[in-house]
Every structure is written in C-alpha cells, then in structure tokens.
Amino acid sequence: MAIQGRVLGALLLREVITRYGRHNIGLLWLFLEPMLYTLVVTAIWYFVKLNMLNNIPIVAFAVTGFSALALWRNTSSRSMTAVIVNSSLTYHRNVQVLDLVLSRGLLELVGATVSFALLTIVACLTGVMEWPADIILLLQGWLLLGWFGMALGFIMCAMSERFEAFERIWQAVQYPIQMASGIFFMVDWLPTHAQEAVLWVPMVHGMEMIRHGYFGNAVATYESPMYLIVVNMVMTLVGLMMLEDTSRKLEP
Amino acid sequence: MIKLEQIRKVYKTRGGYHTVLDGIDLTINPGEKIGILGANGSGKSTLIRILSGAEMPTDGQVHRGMSLSWPLAFGGAFQSHLTGLDNLKFICRVYGLNYRDRREYVEDFSELGKYMREPVKSYSSGMRARLAFAISMAVEFDCFLIDEIISVGDARFHAKCENELFVKRKDRACVLVSHQAKNIREYCTRAVVLKGGKLTCFDTIDSAYAYYKEVTG
Numbered sequence: 092m093a094i095q096g097r098v099l100g101a102l103l104l105r106e107v108i109t110r111y112g113r114h115n116i117g118l119l120w121l122f123l124e125p126m127l128y129t130l131v132v133t134a135i136w137y138f139v140k141l142n143m144l145n146n147i148p149i150v151a152f153a154v155t156g157f158s159a160l161a162l163w164r165n166t167s168s169r170s171m172t173a174v175i176v177n178s179s180l181t182y183h184r185n186v187q188v189l190d191l192v193l194s195r196g197l198l199e200l201v202g203a204t205v206s207f208a209l210l211t212i213v214a215c216l217t218g219v220m221e222w223p224a225d226i227i228l229l230l231q232g233w234l235l236l237g238w239f240g241m242a243l244g245f246i247m248c249a250m251s252e253r254f255e256a257f258e259r260i261w262q263a264v265q266y267p268i269q270m271a272s273g274i275f276f277m278v279d280w281l282p283t284h285a286q287e288a289v290l291w292v293p294m295v296h297g298m299e300m301i302r303h304g305y306f307g308n309a310v311a312t313y314e315s316p317m318y319l320i321v322v323n324m325v326m327t328l329v330g331l332m333m334l335e336d337t338s339r340k341l342e343p
Numbered sequence: 344m345i346k347l348e349q350i351r352k353v354y355k356t357r358g359g360y361h362t363v364l365d366g367i368d369l370t371i372n373p374g375e376k377i378g379i380l381g382a383n384g385s386g387k388s389t390l391i392r393i394l395s396g397a398e399m400p401t402d403g404q405v406h407r408g409m410s411l412s413w414p415l416a417f418g419g420a421f422q423s424h425l426t427g428l429d430n431l432k433f434i435c436r437v438y439g440l441n442y443r444d445r446r447e448y449v450e451d452f453s454e455l456g457k458y459m460r461e462p463v464k465s466y467s468s469g470m471r472a473r474l475a476f477a478i479s480m481a482v483e484f485d486c487f488l489i490d491e492i493i494s495v496g497d498a499r500f501h502a503k504c505e506n507e508l509f510v511k512r513k514d515r516a517c518v519l520v521s522h523q524a525k526n527i528r529e530y531c532t533r534a535v536v537l538k539g540g541k542l543t544c545f546d547t548i549d550s551a552y553a554y555y556k557e558v559t560g
Contacts, residue, residue: 094439101436108429109422182413182420183437184396339399342354343392343419 098185102194121198122205125161129210132157147277147306151220155301156274158207162233163240163294164269165203170196170244171251171258178343188338189331192248196241204233224307232300235316238323239293245330252337273298279311286313293322345371345394345411345486345516350403352389363389364400365540371486373409376509376517378527378548380555381537387520388416390537391490394518409485409516415475416490423464427455427474430463431481438482445481452477452503468495480507486516493530494523505530524552 111117133153173195180186214220223229251257272294278286289295290313299314352364363386371377381387391414392398393405413420421430431449435442450459453473455466463471472492479487493504508517509530521527527534527548534551536543538558545551 097439098437101433104436105422105425105429105433109424179419179422182395182397183434184411184413185437341398343397 094185095187095190098187098190099194099197102180102186102190103198106194106198121202122209125158125165125203125206126210128161129154129157129206147310148220150214151305152302154207154210154214154220155305156298158203158210159233159236159294159298159301160269160272160274161206162200162203163236163243163272163297164265166196166199166237166240167243167247168261168265169199170241171247171261173244173248174252174337174341178341181338181341181343188334188341192244192334193241196244200237200240204237207233223305224309225304227304229301229304231316232297232304232314235300235319235323236294236297239297239319239326242323242326242330245334246326249330249333249337252341271295277302277310278313290315290318293319344373344406344408346404346406346408347394348404348406350390350393350400350405352386352393352398353401362540364393367403367540367542369535369542369544371409371516371518373485373516374514375533376519376531378531378534378551379518379520379537380527380534380551382559385537386540387537388414388490390542391416391488391518391520395488412479412482412484412487414488414490415472415479415492417468417471417492420475421463421471424462426462427453427459427466430474431478434478434482440482445478449474449477449481452480452507468492469497469500472496473500476504476507480512484515486518488518490520491522493519493526494521 107118107121111120116123133150136149136153170192173191174188177191180191181188211220211223215222247257247261251261271289271292273289273292278289278295278299281289296314296316296319299312300316300319302310303312303314347367347369350364350367351362354361354363367390369377379387379390389398393400395411395414396405396407397414397419422433425433428446431446432442435445450456453459453470453476455470455474458466458470463474466474472495475492487508493501496504508515517530519527519531531548534545534548536545536551536555536558543554545554
C-alpha cells in the first residue's frame, strides 16, 4: 500500500509536468480547460434559448449539466489511453497498470471538481446563479458520477488495449451516450415511456441527483442512488478484473 | 537469490502462437555475474523483462529474494519528452528515495552536464546508457539487469562501469546481455546460452562460447 501510494504520487506529479509543462500557467489548465468548455457551451445556451426553461434558470442548468459531463467523460477518456501512452513506465516493477489508470483518472476528477466549484462560487457571488439548495445531495451525486467515470475508465482502458478498433468505435458512439446522459433534459420533462428507457442509463441518476441537490424541491427528480451504486460496483469489479488481464498480457 | 522455475512465454502473433521461452530454469546467487548469449530473437530480452517483472510469464514462477533493477535497455524506463533530471526525480519517487541525495552522484557519473536539463529524446544512445546506469546505481539494487546498453559506451564509460559495478559493488549480482563477446568475457563469471526456447548453463565462459558458436554456426 505504501509503495502504491508513492507510485501514484510520482505518477501524478509526472502527469502534471508532461501535460502542462513548467512554464506559463501550466497546472491551472487542469481546471481551466473544463471551465472554459462549460462557459462556452453555457454562453451558447444562454443566447440561443430563453432565459428560463420549465422554471429552471438556464445558466445553472447548463453549468450543472456540462460540468457533470466533463466529470465522467474526461475521467474515463483520459483513463482509456493511460496504458497505451505510458506502458514503458511499467518497466519499473512497482508501477502497475492500475496505477497508470488511477493517476490519470484522479487528476481529471480533481480538475473537473475544481472547475465546477469555482464556476459555481463565482457565478453565485456575482448573482448569475443561486446557491445550491442541498449541497450534501449535490456532492453525493457528484462523487457517484466521478466514481462511475473512474470505473468506466477501467473498462475502456482494458478494452482499448485488447481491441485496436475500440477507441474509434468509442469516438462514434460517445455522442449518443452523452445525449442520453441527462445534460439536456430532466427526466420529469419526458413522456413516461421515454422516462422508463432513460432511467436505465446510469449517468442520468447522477445527473438527477446533482440537479436535485442544486435546485432543491423546485424540480421533480427520479434518481435512484442505489441503482447507480450497484452499477458502479459491478463496473469497478469488472474493470479491475479486465485490467488485471491487461497487465498480464502487457508487453512494454 | 533469484530463482526462475519452468518459465514459459508464449506470444500471440498473426500466424498463431509463438513460443519464445520454453521451460527455463535459472538461479542467480548474490554477487554472481551471468552473461546471456543467444542469436537475435532467441528471447534474451524477453528473459530479462520477465526477470525484472516488466512482463509476466505465461507459465512458471519467479522468486525474487533480492531487489532487481529495471531492464537497462534502449527502449523503455525513461520518458523521452522529460528531462534527465525529471526522469531521475520520477524514478527516485517510485523507489521511495530522496532525489536530492542522489542528484550529485548521477550528474557526476553520467557526465551529462547541462544536458541533465534537456529532454531525454535529444540524447545520443551513449548518453542514455550513461543516465540509465547512473540512476540504477544511485537506487542501489542487489541485482542489475543490463540489456545490451553497455555495448554503446566508449572506453571511459566502460572503465567507470567496471569500477562502479564490478569493483565497488562486487557483492551485487548482474545479468548481462551482449552481442559482444568481449563484454561478457570481461565482466561475467559464468554464461548461459538461449537457443530454441531452452537455456543451457555453462561453468566457464569459454565453453559457453564454444557451444554458442557451434549452434549458431
């Protein structure tokens, strides 16, 4: 455990240096990147649509949606390439495949979280958004969705190591998956049969929790934290087993 | 002591399965310097990587009773877009050492000068070899795994390696892969020959060479 902690620390520092360099504002990009992304999309929404959407302030709706998307999508997609890019590091016996994936995912998790926190705080202080109604519920949703991103990253990393085509296929299917993940809608707005379908998508539950926490009881939400937890646990387990298999076959 | 027991390594290729190592047994005692001989593609580097733990064997057991270095080879281990210094820092962190204590030694041994602060990708192969050696000596392993890189060094580098690894660290073990007979003769106490996935051990370097010449023609 001590060794793994040490290795993770070393990998995190290394990742920061290689990705952001030492010059310029470097490390700040870690959260500026998702922040800019969220800001740009939110601005587009703000100008294109009405100020209010079914009684929900559009800015807060967009900020929660795109921050949450950045959370699970960036975490999993950065994890996906962790081994391809860094396999030579496993020359050092202490450096395990799981460490490579964890360090990349964790860094992205931190970036997305800082980005969301800063955006929310600045927007609330300037009066663009209201403060969240139930911060505990919001954080729970956020953590569960982050966990989902990590677990998805495990599986995606193992898949892309196994099948060369996986990365390309993922590029193609990720947009419909993102659409279905609840960035653009609340479950409550959908007709009943669509609700039933969309509630199978794990990310929707995290998204609903975050928005429930943010807007309080002003909105009706349909999340089942238990469902997301079970999905996360199964995916984590499957992901770890797949990564174990990856590390056995790895030829650095 | 390090012990390999019935190691098999099979790679999957387009044309089916390819057995590189087929039941290898090898024991490395503390202080022993072993040379590995074998033709291109006979599995020398694979054996080194399995010893180090960078790759897993398909079958068989590896018992590591000593600390082993990573394979000091041309590829791997370094990150080429990071500087020599950053690589030193990374490796020190991975092995739980304070890099400030080791920096002077590494700069001294590698003689890289201002290149310590340049990306490793701008290094010549000799410079890489010096850095790899310097860092692995700084980490102080019980057994060093050296895959070919010794052969790119000049006389001065050889003299230094000799002094550091074979005089100052006489008690350490070492496994050396080299095409140059001279290196193995110079540094090793015994040699083994890899051929057709099997390993044959010899007590003297000369008898190993005689066999190696015979089987490779």
